[in-house]
């Protein structure tokens with residue numbers, strides 16, 4: 355049987371894979387995306403994107419919102435524990451809410467890549483200067499974009515889940531019925547964020563049109579389900595969300611940039627998005643770094659004139675570092691003893707000034723960091 359050949363095989367059709375594919379396709383490369391799921395598929399995620407993401411994707415907002423949820427956001431409530439402390443408003447749209455089942459499908463179809471969906475990566479072996487994937491797809495370059503548990507990242511030596519300090523999160527998203535909508539005081543333009551008392555994570559409730567997304571993510575997965583249930587019960591008791599959440603919370607994990615050290619290049623291989631452990635350290639926002647890494651990887655691919663030896667791909671590794679900084683960089687306040695740090699952070703978190711200027715503008719909106727031009 356002759357192999358299915360392409361210029362670049364991308365494993366994973368999430369935002370990282372589809373963004374990278376689109377740039378390569380527009381430059382004339384033959385790109386194949388393989389994904390184990392059939393799209394539209396869901397992804398455990400709050401579904402919050404900033405205007406820089408809209409710009410980087412060159413997203414036609416009017417076209418997108420015609421038949422999909424695009425919730426404009428212009429304010430936030432932040433709090434500690436289960437207590438709301440600060441309401442912060444802006445005089446413009448500072449974020450959007452999307453549904454991942456719609457967003458990822460839209461980007462994948464728009465990428466122009468050939469698709470092999472419902473097909474999982476199983477193996478890959480070197481054949482001269484090409485890779486043979488699953489014994490039937492031949493490509494000189496394989497890009498691993500399979501998310502946190504990406505099999506190509508594992509193939510390069512990442513110790514997925516074992517020695518990594520990952521964030522574990524649980525989330526539920528559902529359409530509100532009439533009585534649930536009446537019991538929900540969270541509004542679309544004003545999501546709510548609640549930091550855990552020990553500052554090891556945060557919970558959110560986020561309304562997107564008539565859909566509600568509630569979740570909580572923490573470092574490690576110790577008693578995660580308990581934290582999630584306590585959080586949801588408390589919000590329901592305050593009348594912020596309905597008490598009768600349908601279905602179960604779904605879990606997933608991701609690596610924060612400061613805690614990741616997965617290999618991102620090898621001969622004929624690049625790793626992008628969550629597979630490379632790129633989520634912003636303070637907020638866990640991962641869609642923007644996924645998209646940016648897809649753009650940076652594509653720029654490197656187009657610059658090396660089909661020579662995919664490791665040393666030629668190292669510009670991508672350098673570009674990640676220049677964009678996101680050194681891995682393992684100490685967060686602010688890390689030099690202080692932990693008790694003092696916690697006390698200080700708690701006090702700061704409860705002030706309006708800190709909530710706006712640090713938590714929101716710096717950590718969550720990255721207002722200081724312009725979009726990467728594509």
Ligand SMILES: Cc1cc2nc3c(=O)[nH]c(=O)nc-3n(C[C@H](O)[C@H](O)[C@H](O)COP(=O)(O)OP(=O)(O)OC[C@H]3O[C@@H](n4cnc5c(N)ncnc54)[C@H](O)[C@@H]3O)c2cc1C
Pocket residue numbers: 365366367368369370371388389390391397398399400401402403473474475476499500501502503504505523524525569571605606607608626627628629633638639640641642644
């Ligand atoms: C609870 C939670 C809430 C979050 N909220 C936000 C948020 O509001 N905003 C934000 O910016 N980020 C958020 N994130 C992070 C964000 O979801 C990720 O950073 C983002 O999805 C990464 O995109 P990606 O393309 O790298 O990977 P993914 O979106 O995970 O896509 C990977 C793709 O690879 C496919 N795949 C996996 N294994 C295989 C295989 N063996 N073979 C073939 N295909 C495979 C999968 O089916 C999937 O389609 C959240 C994460 C969690 C867990």
